[in-house]
Amino acid sequence: MAERADWDSPDALVLINVLEKLRARDGLILSRLQDERNPVAAPLLGLAATRRYATVHNVKPASAALEVVGQCVRHTMSGTEQIVADAILALGLFADAYTRHGIDPRAIQSLSADSLGRRRTALLGHWRRLHESLGHPPTDPPSDRALRGTTEREVLRELARQLIRREVYSVGSKGAVLPASGDAPVPASAGSGGKVIVVGGAVMDATFRTKQLPARETSSEAYGFDLSPGGKGLTQAVAAARLGLDVSLIAAVADDRFGQEIMHYLRDEGVDTSLVKVVHEARTPFTGVIEMELGDSIAVNWRNQVDVRLDVRDIDQHSRALAGCDVVLVTFEIPRETVQQTLALAKSEGDDSPLVIVTPGQPYPDETISRHSLTQIDYLVAHAWELGRYAPAGQDRFDPDPVARNMLAYGVDTLCLLVNGGCTVYSEAAHEAFMVPTFPSIYKESSAARDAFCAALAAKLIDNERAFSEQVALWAAAAMSCATADFPLSNSMPNRKRVETLLSRSHFTIKAP
Known part of the structure; x- marks a missing residue:
């Protein structure tokens, strides 16, 4: 054609x-x-x-x-x-x-x-x-x-x-080369399973696909439109389920027809919804997305947090579940106080506590989470612009490197800084930063690519009995690249076979120390 x-x-x-x-x-x-x-x-x-x-x-x-x-x-x-x-x-x-x-x-x-x-x-x-x-x-x-x-x-x-x-x-x-009938398929690693709880948002996305943004006081035609469940929490939960993990989502969802669609979607994707808070007589939060041809986008959020929100009391009800899982994924879509209580409950068992992976987008506009809460984060997966509030005092211009090192000084164990499809990792354990390469794609990093990274990071840490390494970071980056490369397809979160197929075709290797 x-x-x-x-x-x-x-x-x-x-x-x-x-x-x-x-x-x-x-x-x-x-x-x-x-x-x-x-x-x-x-x-x-x-x-x-x-x-x-x-x-x-x-x-x-x-x-x-x-x-x-x-x-x-x-x-x-x-x-x-x-x-x-x-x-x-x-x-x-x-x-x-x-x-x-x-x-x-x-x-x-x-x-x-x-x-x-x-x-x-x-x-x-x-x-x-x-x-x-x-x-x-x-x-x-x-x-x-x-x-x-x-x-x-x-x-x-x-x-x-x-x-x-x-x-x-x-x-x-x-x-694209389709495998010949005699080609041996790439084996899919089943992984070791594991229990993951995601705490974040579940909304509806109204996505307009267009070739260009209209000028002010004008309009333009979209070539496509989609109304579908979204939100970082929801997408990370779905991404983790596709990687074979046992996933539960803690989120607030309205009981209108859009909220019901969100719940049906989660169940269809294999996500446990028993911890979801259903808010009666409320309207579902929406995100309006304008998506360009190659995947880059802008968005406007209407969170309706007056009616649909997770409070500290909601999190307290799930303290046992949070402390007993393998990994907790947290997004800043929920109120600041709720994030801090989630981190405290997740880390209540000391060394036996689950690993905690945090996504700080969108950053809170008027304040940051507490220094004590930062010490409870094992992995912070961020874009550079989200960390502006954590810059060292007296820094005249924004430089991601000193900001990242400042995050480690505050107590974050490992920072994964995502840039243009690749990743720079800052870790106290590694003593120095290292870069994970970009897997080339004609499409730009989509908003859901980070969600794929977070879910894959959780899956591989569980596989490796909590041990972080460059191989773990590469596998998570490959999952992120899959989500980016598969952007034109709906539901682009990859399964394990998709990630391993990409890695098998790449030229990137990591030498053992």
């Missing part, structure tokens, strides 16, 4: 034709994509976005194509488009949401039937309730003739456009 901005190009028309053919009979199912005797799906399997997904996740092209289509329907289409695409292609993406809304199981089964006519009948017969299930305003259903002749064509046209967009923004993926 050619890279171009013309969404009605011949490439898009080819995809529309492919989708129309795959719509017939039993729909876009894996067995049809795997059938080498049927060349219809070849353009879909040949998409750079498909090849990229297959390479990143080490799956066959047919499985990758099915997942890429599903992601487009879930995350780049909306309202009626989502519901119609899901039904006519027999994707079954929203079956769980339909079930939770109480739609008849027979109707849900009919939406994935091996007959297009049966799927259309179920779609039209439950039109309003399907929309309500996904939180979309209910509308009157079209006629059967309008559905076949107009609606379906427009929906498949939009899906083809979104697939072309993924094609364009899968930069560099046309050179």
Whole structure:
């Protein structure tokens, strides 16, 4: 497929034709994509976005194509488009949401039937309730003739456009090399498991994807939009779960429809939500994100901390759990006093206490955490700009190196300073700073990359029985690079196999002392 901005190009028309053919009979199912005797799906399997997904996740092209289509329907289409695409292609993406809304199981089964006519009948017969299930305003259903002749064509046209967009923004993926059938797969280390508790924020992210920021008092068009669960605490919990850890999240979540979506998402990702505080009659906090083409972004937070917040009393209820886990991950998304109490409880057992990894973003605008709390931090994972308040007295200009060394003097055991995809580590144990290299990526470090680093650091410290080393730092940096490189994909937090695949293909080695 050619890279171009013309969404009605011949490439898009080819995809529309492919989708129309795959719509017939039993729909876009894996067995049809795997059938080498049927060349219809070849353009879909040949998409750079498909090849990229297959390479990143080490799956066959047919499985990758099915997942890429599903992601487009879930995350780049909306309202009626989502519901119609899901039904006519027999994707079954929203079956769980339909079930939770109480739609008849027979109707849900009919939406994935091996007959297009049966799927259309179920779609039209439950039109309003399907929309309500996904939180979309209910509308009157079209006629059967309008559905076949107009609606379906427009929906498949939009899906083809979104697939072309993924094609364009899968930069560099046309050179992705898929493993040959005889290649031995990279073994995935299962790790030793371990119990992790994350204390932080769980919000909804409203992400606008654009090529440029508008000037003041003007507007510009976004080429994409996504509404999805987010927050540093939530993302770190999901990242840790994908690395095979036993993860619980302590956060405050509203009980509105967005809060319910957050809870469902966490459970689907394997995160324990039994410690989450559910706040009744409250509104979910939001983060508005403007994301550029290569991953860099700006954000505005509305935390609604008057209603939705973790207090010291909330943390006190979980003192035993905090003291009894292997690693505690803490973010500054919660009030300063709550952070300090979390650190105190986590370190209440002395030498038997869990390791504590802290993310100081966003820094508190009017004060810092106490000197005593700094001594309870084992690993501080920070960007340089977040440490401005800790600069030595009399420093005329901001220099990260003396600031970092000042943090060690305050009592932080190890500081991981993230810069441009790499990491500089300051540690009392190492006696000197060392640098972990950057794994090259055409994409810029995303906001979630640090979350992948923190989760991977926790996982590898547990694997190594708490011993920190340059190899541990390199593994965490590789996880961060995976999240950056996989930026165009939704849910880019890597699993262990993805991290180890990147390391196996890199030229970086660390010599034993």
